Amino acid sequence: MLIDMIGGLGQKGMAAIIALGRAGFMLMHALVGRPQLRKHFPLLIQQLHVVGVQSVAIILVSGLFIGMVLALQGYNVLVDFGAEGSLGPLVSLSLLRELGPVVTALLFAGRAGSALTAELGLMKATEQLSSLEMMGIDPLRRVVAPRFWAGLLSMPLLAFMFSLVGIWGAKLVGVDWLGVDQGEFWSGMQAAVDWQEDVVQGFIKSLVFALLVTWIALFNGIDAEPTAAGISQGTTRTVVHSSLAVLGSDFILTAVMFG
Amino acid sequence: MKYSKLEFSVGCFMLAGIGALLLLAFKVAGLTSNGQGETYTLYAKFDNIGGLKVRSPVKVGGVVVGRVSGISLDPQDQVPLVTLTLNKEVGQFAESSTATILTSGLLGEQYLGLNPGFADEEMGIGVLADGDTIADTQSALILEELIGKFIYSIGDN
Numbered sequence: 001m002l003i004d005m006i007g008g009l010g011q012k013g014m015a016a017i018i019a020l021g022r023a024g025f026m027l028m029h030a031l032v033g034r035p036q037l038r039k040h041f042p043l044l045i046q047q048l049h050v051v052g053v054q055s056v057a058i059i060l061v062s063g064l065f066i067g068m069v070l071a072l073q074g075y076n077v078l079v080d081f082g083a084e085g086s087l088g089p090l091v092s093l094s095l096l097r098e099l100g101p102v103v104t105a106l107l108f109a110g111r112a113g114s115a116l117t118a119e120l121g122l123m124k125a126t127e128q129l130s131s132l133e134m135m136g137i138d139p140l141r142r143v144v145a146p147r148f149w150a151g152l153l154s155m156p157l158l159a160f161m162f163s164l165v166g167i168w169g170a171k172l173v174g175v176d177w178l179g180v181d182q183g184e185f186w187s188g189m190q191a192a193v194d195w196q197e198d199v200v201q202g203f204i205k206s207l208v209f210a211l212l213v214t215w216i217a218l219f220n221g222i223d224a225e226p227t228a229a230g231i232s233q234g235t236t237r238t239v240v241h242s243s244l245a246v247l248g249s250d251f252i253l254t255a256v257m258f259g
Numbered sequence: 260m261k262y263s264k265l266e267f268s269v270g271c272f273m274l275a276g277i278g279a280l281l282l283l284a285f286k287v288a289g290l291t292s293n294g295q296g297e298t299y300t301l302y303a304k305f306d307n308i309g310g311l312k313v314r315s316p317v318k319v320g321g322v323v324v325g326r327v328s329g330i331s332l333d334p335q336d337q338v339p340l341v342t343l344t345l346n347k348e349v350g351q352f353a354e355s356s357t358a359t360i361l362t363s364g365l366l367g368e369q370y371l372g373l374n375p376g377f378a379d380e381e382m383g384i385g386v387l388a389d390g391d392t393i394a395d396t397q398s399a400l401i402l403e404e405l406i407g408k409f410i411y412s413i414g415d416n
Binding site for chain 1: 265268271272279280282314
Protein backbone atom coordinates (compact mmCIF):
# COMPACT_ATOMS: atom_id res chain seq x y z
CA MET A 1 0.00 0.00 0.00
CA LEU A 2 2.60 2.52 1.13
CA ILE A 3 5.08 1.18 -1.35
CA ASP A 4 2.48 1.54 -4.11
CA MET A 5 1.94 5.15 -3.10
CA ILE A 6 5.64 5.96 -3.15
CA GLY A 7 6.00 4.12 -6.43
CA GLY A 8 3.13 6.12 -7.93
CA LEU A 9 4.71 9.34 -6.74
CA GLY A 10 7.99 8.37 -8.34
CA GLN A 11 6.24 7.48 -11.58
CA LYS A 12 4.49 10.84 -11.64
CA GLY A 13 7.76 12.62 -11.02
CA MET A 14 9.43 10.65 -13.79
CA ALA A 15 6.55 11.43 -16.15
CA ALA A 16 6.85 15.15 -15.38
CA ILE A 17 10.59 15.12 -16.09
CA ILE A 18 10.08 13.12 -19.27
CA ALA A 19 7.44 15.62 -20.42
CA LEU A 20 9.83 18.48 -19.71
CA GLY A 21 12.49 16.74 -21.73
CA ARG A 22 10.10 16.19 -24.65
CA ALA A 23 9.06 19.85 -24.48
CA GLY A 24 12.70 20.91 -24.59
CA PHE A 25 13.38 18.65 -27.57
CA MET A 26 10.32 19.99 -29.36
CA LEU A 27 11.38 23.63 -28.89
CA MET A 28 14.97 22.96 -29.87
CA HIS A 29 13.97 20.99 -32.90
CA ALA A 30 11.55 23.71 -33.99
CA LEU A 31 13.96 26.60 -33.56
CA VAL A 32 17.42 25.30 -34.32
CA GLY A 33 18.25 24.97 -37.95
CA ARG A 34 18.85 26.94 -41.10
CA PRO A 35 16.20 29.66 -41.32
CA GLN A 36 14.23 29.66 -44.56
CA LEU A 37 13.13 33.26 -44.45
CA ARG A 38 11.29 33.37 -47.77
CA LYS A 39 9.22 30.32 -46.98
CA HIS A 40 8.56 30.98 -43.32
CA PHE A 41 8.03 34.73 -43.27
CA PRO A 42 4.47 34.63 -44.70
CA LEU A 43 3.62 31.94 -42.14
CA LEU A 44 4.95 34.17 -39.37
CA ILE A 45 2.85 37.10 -40.61
CA GLN A 46 -0.24 34.93 -40.61
CA GLN A 47 0.43 33.72 -37.06
CA LEU A 48 1.17 37.26 -35.89
CA HIS A 49 -2.27 38.16 -37.15
CA VAL A 50 -3.95 35.28 -35.34
CA VAL A 51 -1.97 35.52 -32.12
CA GLY A 52 -1.27 39.24 -31.90
CA VAL A 53 -3.71 41.35 -33.87
CA GLN A 54 -6.75 39.40 -32.81
CA SER A 55 -5.74 39.74 -29.14
CA VAL A 56 -5.51 43.52 -29.31
CA ALA A 57 -9.18 44.18 -28.55
CA ILE A 58 -9.35 42.14 -25.34
CA ILE A 59 -6.00 43.58 -24.17
CA LEU A 60 -7.06 47.17 -24.76
CA VAL A 61 -10.46 46.80 -23.09
CA SER A 62 -9.10 45.00 -20.02
CA GLY A 63 -6.19 47.43 -19.74
CA LEU A 64 -8.57 50.36 -19.78
CA PHE A 65 -10.76 48.89 -17.06
CA ILE A 66 -7.86 47.82 -14.87
CA GLY A 67 -6.35 51.29 -15.07
CA MET A 68 -9.70 52.86 -14.19
CA VAL A 69 -10.25 50.53 -11.23
CA LEU A 70 -6.70 51.11 -9.95
CA ALA A 71 -7.23 54.87 -10.06
CA LEU A 72 -10.58 54.62 -8.28
CA GLN A 73 -9.31 52.32 -5.53
CA GLY A 74 -6.03 54.16 -5.13
CA TYR A 75 -7.75 57.52 -4.94
CA ASN A 76 -10.07 56.37 -2.15
CA VAL A 77 -7.10 55.36 0.01
CA LEU A 78 -4.73 58.18 -0.91
CA VAL A 79 -7.25 60.99 -0.42
CA ASP A 80 -7.43 60.15 3.29
CA PHE A 81 -3.79 61.17 3.61
CA GLY A 82 -4.05 64.11 1.25
CA ALA A 83 -1.69 62.24 -1.04
CA GLU A 84 -3.86 61.97 -4.15
CA GLY A 85 -0.95 63.48 -6.08
CA SER A 86 0.75 60.09 -5.73
CA LEU A 87 -1.96 58.51 -7.89
CA GLY A 88 0.19 58.82 -11.02
CA PRO A 89 3.20 56.94 -9.59
CA LEU A 90 0.93 54.34 -7.97
CA VAL A 91 -0.89 53.51 -11.18
CA SER A 92 2.06 53.70 -13.55
CA LEU A 93 4.43 51.67 -11.36
CA SER A 94 1.95 48.92 -10.64
CA LEU A 95 0.98 48.70 -14.31
CA LEU A 96 4.50 48.77 -15.73
CA ARG A 97 6.08 46.47 -13.18
CA GLU A 98 3.38 43.94 -12.48
CA LEU A 99 -0.07 44.21 -13.97
CA GLY A 100 0.96 44.97 -17.53
CA PRO A 101 3.13 41.90 -18.10
CA VAL A 102 1.20 39.53 -15.82
CA VAL A 103 -2.38 40.27 -16.82
CA THR A 104 -1.38 40.38 -20.48
CA ALA A 105 0.22 36.96 -20.11
CA LEU A 106 -2.85 35.53 -18.37
CA LEU A 107 -5.21 36.94 -20.99
CA PHE A 108 -2.87 35.77 -23.72
CA ALA A 109 -2.85 32.24 -22.28
CA GLY A 110 -6.64 32.20 -22.28
CA ARG A 111 -7.17 33.91 -25.62
CA ALA A 112 -4.30 32.69 -27.81
CA GLY A 113 -2.63 29.87 -25.87
CA SER A 114 -5.73 27.71 -25.68
CA ALA A 115 -6.41 28.30 -29.38
CA LEU A 116 -2.88 27.23 -30.28
CA THR A 117 -3.22 24.02 -28.29
CA ALA A 118 -6.61 23.17 -29.77
CA GLU A 119 -5.37 23.87 -33.29
CA LEU A 120 -2.26 21.75 -32.95
CA GLY A 121 -4.15 19.01 -31.14
CA LEU A 122 -6.73 18.79 -33.90
CA MET A 123 -3.99 18.84 -36.53
CA LYS A 124 -2.49 15.85 -34.79
CA ALA A 125 -5.84 14.07 -34.34
CA THR A 126 -6.71 14.47 -38.01
CA GLU A 127 -3.20 13.35 -38.92
CA GLN A 128 -2.31 16.57 -40.69
CA LEU A 129 1.03 16.60 -38.91
CA SER A 130 1.79 13.04 -40.01
CA SER A 131 0.87 13.85 -43.62
CA LEU A 132 3.22 16.83 -43.54
CA GLU A 133 5.92 14.46 -42.40
CA MET A 134 5.01 12.05 -45.19
CA MET A 135 5.52 14.89 -47.66
CA GLY A 136 8.99 15.43 -46.26
CA ILE A 137 8.11 18.67 -44.46
CA ASP A 138 9.15 18.97 -40.86
CA PRO A 139 5.95 19.88 -39.00
CA LEU A 140 7.92 21.29 -36.09
CA ARG A 141 9.71 23.76 -38.35
CA ARG A 142 6.66 24.62 -40.43
CA VAL A 143 3.85 24.59 -37.87
CA VAL A 144 5.41 25.11 -34.45
CA ALA A 145 8.21 27.58 -35.14
CA PRO A 146 6.10 30.40 -36.69
CA ARG A 147 3.58 30.15 -33.86
CA PHE A 148 6.35 30.32 -31.28
CA TRP A 149 7.99 33.38 -32.81
CA ALA A 150 4.62 35.08 -33.24
CA GLY A 151 3.84 34.60 -29.54
CA LEU A 152 7.28 35.79 -28.48
CA LEU A 153 7.04 38.89 -30.67
CA SER A 154 3.50 39.92 -29.93
CA MET A 155 3.25 39.51 -26.15
CA PRO A 156 5.66 42.34 -25.19
CA LEU A 157 3.94 44.64 -27.66
CA LEU A 158 0.58 43.72 -26.18
CA ALA A 159 1.94 44.37 -22.68
CA PHE A 160 3.10 47.85 -23.70
CA MET A 161 -0.33 48.60 -25.12
CA PHE A 162 -1.95 47.28 -21.94
CA SER A 163 0.15 49.53 -19.69
CA LEU A 164 -0.35 52.56 -21.88
CA VAL A 165 -4.11 52.17 -22.09
CA GLY A 166 -4.24 51.45 -18.35
CA ILE A 167 -2.42 54.69 -17.56
CA TRP A 168 -4.75 56.54 -19.89
CA GLY A 169 -7.76 54.98 -18.12
CA ALA A 170 -6.32 56.04 -14.76
CA LYS A 171 -5.92 59.55 -16.10
CA LEU A 172 -9.56 59.51 -17.25
CA VAL A 173 -10.81 58.53 -13.80
CA GLY A 174 -8.26 60.33 -11.64
CA VAL A 175 -7.84 63.60 -13.47
CA ASP A 176 -11.02 64.08 -15.46
CA TRP A 177 -13.50 62.59 -13.03
CA LEU A 178 -12.09 62.76 -9.48
CA GLY A 179 -10.20 66.01 -9.98
CA VAL A 180 -6.57 65.10 -9.28
CA ASP A 181 -4.36 67.89 -10.57
CA GLN A 182 -3.18 67.07 -14.08
CA GLY A 183 0.33 68.46 -13.66
CA GLU A 184 0.83 66.62 -10.39
CA PHE A 185 -0.39 63.38 -11.99
CA TRP A 186 2.03 63.47 -14.92
CA SER A 187 5.07 65.02 -13.24
CA GLY A 188 4.80 62.67 -10.26
CA MET A 189 4.64 59.79 -12.70
CA GLN A 190 7.67 60.97 -14.68
CA ALA A 191 9.67 61.48 -11.50
CA ALA A 192 8.80 58.04 -10.16
CA VAL A 193 9.07 55.90 -13.28
CA ASP A 194 12.55 55.00 -14.36
CA TRP A 195 13.21 53.88 -17.92
CA GLN A 196 15.56 51.07 -17.10
CA GLU A 197 14.20 50.05 -13.72
CA ASP A 198 10.55 49.91 -14.71
CA VAL A 199 9.96 49.91 -18.46
CA VAL A 200 12.86 47.68 -19.49
CA GLN A 201 12.37 45.23 -16.63
CA GLY A 202 8.67 45.02 -17.40
CA PHE A 203 9.69 44.22 -20.97
CA ILE A 204 12.02 41.46 -19.77
CA LYS A 205 9.20 40.03 -17.68
CA SER A 206 6.79 39.93 -20.58
CA LEU A 207 9.42 38.30 -22.81
CA VAL A 208 9.87 35.51 -20.25
CA PHE A 209 6.11 35.09 -19.91
CA ALA A 210 5.74 34.98 -23.69
CA LEU A 211 8.31 32.21 -23.88
CA LEU A 212 6.62 30.20 -21.13
CA VAL A 213 3.03 30.60 -22.35
CA THR A 214 3.69 29.87 -26.02
CA TRP A 215 5.98 26.99 -25.21
CA ILE A 216 3.44 25.37 -22.86
CA ALA A 217 0.60 25.93 -25.34
CA LEU A 218 2.51 24.45 -28.29
CA PHE A 219 3.82 21.50 -26.35
CA ASN A 220 0.39 20.60 -24.98
CA GLY A 221 -0.98 20.73 -28.53
CA ILE A 222 1.77 18.53 -29.98
CA ASP A 223 1.65 16.20 -27.02
CA ALA A 224 -2.14 15.92 -26.78
CA GLU A 225 -3.76 12.54 -27.11
CA PRO A 226 -5.32 12.50 -30.59
CA THR A 227 -8.88 12.21 -29.35
CA ALA A 228 -11.61 14.70 -28.53
CA ALA A 229 -11.07 14.18 -24.80
CA GLY A 230 -7.31 14.45 -25.23
CA ILE A 231 -7.59 17.81 -27.00
CA SER A 232 -9.90 19.15 -24.34
CA GLN A 233 -7.51 17.97 -21.62
CA GLY A 234 -4.58 19.57 -23.41
CA THR A 235 -6.39 22.89 -23.72
CA THR A 236 -7.25 22.89 -20.02
CA ARG A 237 -3.68 21.97 -19.16
CA THR A 238 -2.39 24.85 -21.26
CA VAL A 239 -4.45 27.43 -19.41
CA VAL A 240 -3.76 25.99 -15.96
CA HIS A 241 -0.06 25.35 -16.43
CA SER A 242 0.70 28.61 -18.17
CA SER A 243 -1.18 30.66 -15.56
CA LEU A 244 0.74 28.95 -12.79
CA ALA A 245 4.03 29.29 -14.66
CA VAL A 246 3.42 33.00 -15.22
CA LEU A 247 2.55 33.73 -11.61
CA GLY A 248 5.37 31.60 -10.22
CA SER A 249 8.03 32.99 -12.53
CA ASP A 250 6.71 36.49 -11.83
CA PHE A 251 7.60 36.03 -8.17
CA ILE A 252 11.08 34.80 -9.03
CA LEU A 253 11.70 37.59 -11.56
CA THR A 254 10.46 40.24 -9.14
CA ALA A 255 12.68 38.87 -6.39
CA VAL A 256 15.68 38.91 -8.72
CA MET A 257 15.05 42.29 -10.37
CA PHE A 258 13.51 44.42 -7.63
CA GLY A 259 14.43 42.45 -4.50
CA MET B 260 -3.14 40.40 -53.07
CA LYS B 261 -4.63 37.95 -50.63
CA TYR B 262 -1.94 38.62 -48.06
CA SER B 263 -1.93 42.39 -48.27
CA LYS B 264 -4.80 42.98 -45.84
CA LEU B 265 -3.27 40.57 -43.35
CA GLU B 266 0.13 42.13 -43.69
CA PHE B 267 -1.38 45.58 -43.30
CA SER B 268 -3.09 44.65 -40.03
CA VAL B 269 0.08 43.01 -38.67
CA GLY B 270 2.06 46.10 -39.66
CA CYS B 271 -0.43 48.30 -37.81
CA PHE B 272 -0.13 46.02 -34.78
CA MET B 273 3.65 46.26 -34.73
CA LEU B 274 3.53 50.03 -35.18
CA ALA B 275 0.99 50.38 -32.38
CA GLY B 276 3.14 48.27 -30.04
CA ILE B 277 6.30 50.22 -30.78
CA GLY B 278 4.36 53.48 -30.52
CA ALA B 279 3.10 52.40 -27.10
CA LEU B 280 6.69 51.69 -26.04
CA LEU B 281 7.83 55.12 -27.21
CA LEU B 282 4.94 56.84 -25.43
CA LEU B 283 5.75 54.92 -22.25
CA ALA B 284 9.40 55.90 -22.55
CA PHE B 285 8.96 59.60 -23.19
CA LYS B 286 5.63 60.50 -21.63
CA VAL B 287 5.53 58.14 -18.63
CA ALA B 288 9.17 57.46 -17.80
CA GLY B 289 10.17 61.02 -18.72
CA LEU B 290 13.15 59.80 -20.68
CA THR B 291 14.91 62.79 -22.18
CA SER B 292 17.95 63.04 -24.31
CA ASN B 293 19.84 65.37 -21.96
CA GLY B 294 20.88 62.31 -19.97
CA GLN B 295 23.11 61.47 -22.92
CA GLY B 296 24.64 64.96 -23.02
CA GLU B 297 28.19 65.64 -22.05
CA THR B 298 28.86 65.38 -18.36
CA TYR B 299 31.69 65.81 -15.94
CA THR B 300 32.36 64.27 -12.55
CA LEU B 301 32.91 65.79 -9.13
CA TYR B 302 33.45 64.13 -5.77
CA ALA B 303 32.27 65.11 -2.33
CA LYS B 304 32.97 63.58 1.07
CA PHE B 305 30.33 63.68 3.78
CA ASP B 306 30.20 62.57 7.39
CA ASN B 307 26.79 61.02 6.88
CA ILE B 308 24.79 60.74 3.68
CA GLY B 309 21.49 59.76 5.33
CA GLY B 310 19.12 58.37 2.73
CA LEU B 311 20.91 59.61 -0.38
CA LYS B 312 20.81 57.05 -3.19
CA VAL B 313 22.51 56.46 -6.50
CA ARG B 314 20.51 58.40 -9.17
CA SER B 315 19.33 60.97 -6.63
CA PRO B 316 19.17 64.40 -8.27
CA VAL B 317 21.76 67.13 -7.79
CA LYS B 318 20.06 70.51 -7.63
CA VAL B 319 21.15 74.11 -7.70
CA GLY B 320 18.44 76.33 -6.33
CA GLY B 321 15.87 73.65 -7.11
CA VAL B 322 17.01 73.10 -10.70
CA VAL B 323 18.25 69.60 -11.51
CA VAL B 324 21.80 69.86 -12.90
CA GLY B 325 22.95 66.27 -12.58
CA ARG B 326 22.70 63.00 -10.72
CA VAL B 327 24.49 61.12 -8.00
CA SER B 328 26.26 58.40 -9.96
CA GLY B 329 28.01 56.54 -7.19
CA ILE B 330 28.25 56.18 -3.43
CA SER B 331 31.12 54.39 -1.75
CA LEU B 332 33.19 54.49 1.40
CA ASP B 333 36.49 56.28 1.07
CA PRO B 334 39.05 53.64 2.15
CA GLN B 335 41.46 56.14 3.70
CA ASP B 336 39.21 58.45 5.70
CA GLN B 337 36.39 55.94 6.20
CA VAL B 338 33.77 58.51 5.28
CA PRO B 339 31.17 58.24 2.50
CA LEU B 340 32.39 59.40 -0.90
CA VAL B 341 29.68 60.60 -3.28
CA THR B 342 30.31 60.81 -7.02
CA LEU B 343 28.32 63.52 -8.82
CA THR B 344 27.76 63.56 -12.56
CA LEU B 345 26.89 67.06 -13.71
CA ASN B 346 25.76 68.26 -17.11
CA LYS B 347 28.44 70.26 -18.91
CA GLU B 348 25.93 72.82 -20.14
CA VAL B 349 25.28 74.19 -16.62
CA GLY B 350 28.85 75.43 -16.52
CA GLN B 351 31.49 75.03 -13.86
CA PHE B 352 31.27 75.79 -10.19
CA ALA B 353 33.77 77.67 -8.08
CA GLU B 354 35.95 75.88 -5.57
CA SER B 355 34.15 77.68 -2.77
CA SER B 356 30.85 75.98 -3.66
CA THR B 357 29.23 73.93 -0.94
CA ALA B 358 27.37 70.64 -1.18
CA THR B 359 24.53 69.83 1.22
CA ILE B 360 22.27 66.82 1.52
CA LEU B 361 18.70 68.08 1.70
CA THR B 362 15.28 66.53 1.93
CA SER B 363 12.38 67.51 -0.30
CA GLY B 364 9.51 68.06 2.09
CA LEU B 365 9.41 66.64 5.57
CA LEU B 366 9.49 62.97 4.61
CA GLY B 367 10.41 63.18 0.94
CA GLU B 368 13.35 61.88 -1.04
CA GLN B 369 16.82 63.16 -0.25
CA TYR B 370 18.82 65.04 -2.84
CA LEU B 371 22.12 66.82 -3.09
CA GLY B 372 21.95 70.62 -3.06
CA LEU B 373 24.84 72.54 -4.57
CA ASN B 374 25.38 76.12 -3.45
CA PRO B 375 27.50 77.93 -6.03
CA GLY B 376 30.31 79.95 -4.55
CA PHE B 377 32.38 82.62 -6.26
CA ALA B 378 35.63 82.29 -8.12
CA ASP B 379 38.33 84.88 -7.49
CA GLU B 380 41.70 84.48 -9.10
CA GLU B 381 43.38 87.03 -6.85
CA MET B 382 42.39 85.09 -3.78
CA GLY B 383 43.40 81.86 -5.45
CA ILE B 384 39.92 80.39 -5.74
CA GLY B 385 39.54 78.64 -9.06
CA VAL B 386 36.74 76.56 -10.56
CA LEU B 387 36.10 72.86 -10.00
CA ALA B 388 37.31 70.84 -12.94
CA ASP B 389 36.49 67.26 -13.87
CA GLY B 390 37.50 64.91 -11.06
CA ASP B 391 37.89 67.57 -8.33
CA THR B 392 36.50 67.20 -4.83
CA ILE B 393 34.14 69.66 -3.23
CA ALA B 394 35.80 70.63 0.03
CA ASP B 395 32.95 72.26 1.90
CA THR B 396 30.16 69.78 2.56
CA GLN B 397 27.33 69.51 5.02
CA SER B 398 25.89 66.16 6.05
CA ALA B 399 22.31 65.04 5.96
CA LEU B 400 20.02 66.05 8.77
CA ILE B 401 18.94 62.86 10.48
CA LEU B 402 15.58 63.36 12.09
CA GLU B 403 16.15 60.69 14.74
CA GLU B 404 19.44 62.30 15.84
CA LEU B 405 17.78 65.70 16.07
CA ILE B 406 14.97 64.32 18.21
CA GLY B 407 17.51 62.51 20.38
CA LYS B 408 19.51 65.72 20.93
CA PHE B 409 16.31 67.63 21.66
CA ILE B 410 15.16 65.14 24.29
CA TYR B 411 18.67 65.11 25.79
CA SER B 412 18.71 68.90 26.07
CA ILE B 413 15.30 68.89 27.77
CA GLY B 414 16.68 66.39 30.29
CA ASP B 415 19.56 68.76 31.11
CA ASN B 416 17.24 71.60 31.99
